[in-house]
Amino acid sequence: MEEQIDLVGKAFADHYYHLFDNDRPALSSLYKPSSMLIFEGHKIQGVEDITAKLTSLPFDQCRHVISTIDSQPSFSGGIVVFISGSLQLPGEEHHLRFSQMFHLIPMLEGNFYVQNDIFRLNYG
Amino acid sequence: MEEQIDLVGKAFADHYYHLFDNDRPALSSLYKPSSMLIFEGHKIQGVEDITAKLTSLPFDQCRHVISTIDSQPSFSGGIVVFISGSLQLPGEEHHLRFSQMFHLIPMLEGNFYVQNDIFRLNYG
Secondary structure, three states: OHHHHHHHHHHHHHHHHHHHHHOHHHHHHHEEEEEEEEEOOEEEEOHHHHHHHHHOOOOOOOEEEEEEEEEEEOHHHOEEEEEEEEEEOOOOOOOEEEEEEEEEEEOHHHOEEEEEEEEEEOOO | OHHHHHHHHHHHHHHHHHHHHHOHHHHHHHEEEEEEEEEOOEEEEOHHHHHHHHHOOOOOOOEEEEEEEEEEEOHHHOEEEEEEEEEEOOOOOOOEEEEEEEEEEEOHHHOEEEEEEEEEEOOO
16 A cells, blocks of 8 residues: 555656656646645635646746655555655756645546645755 | 744744753653654654653753744644744754654644654754
8 A cells, every 4th residue: 555655646746747847738737626736835726726826937948857765655645755856957957956746536447636735945 | 824833933933942952851742652753764653762862862951943934734624834943052053954754633621732744864
């Protein structure tokens, strides 16, 4: 069970950041109307507004490098995933450290969607 | 509702780190047998083992300084709280940056306990 949780968390993180870095509009497939995002303190709700936010960030290209992924089962069969890593932007010499947490809720067929998403850059 | 969630998150964070810095064994009051902690990648479950871990860290005195608190309602009436800040240890010139997330679950009388707790230091 514990290993399965870790595998789901890792698979989700790989999938999420792959989409973010290569096909950002496709992230909409991971959210639902009830989903909530707090991005650097800005609160956004619902798949449409979340997708609009993520696709209008002030950089087109980026690359996420994951440092750590911690996953735990949550109530109602969900999973909380806590990720730390760095964000590389074109033309920027220094990487931006970030932390992000997701609360994944199960859907049919073994899939999960993102109910809670909180993102913060880590200023040193 | 949104403001209430933020108030609960802030009150919890203030309470948690006040206990951590001044009366660490009392943190046991915030966990239950089902609670889970991942501390720097180490998985611990249950109020007894979590309390044993937190009270046996290799420093007696510390001070948490909170930088950001982000809170969202979760399913089943819970709250997810995501905190960033710095940890000051005696004799250490540099502060340690950290990120931590909690999933709080409501109990009777308007109180919450910690079901999920994930802590990571942020290495720059």
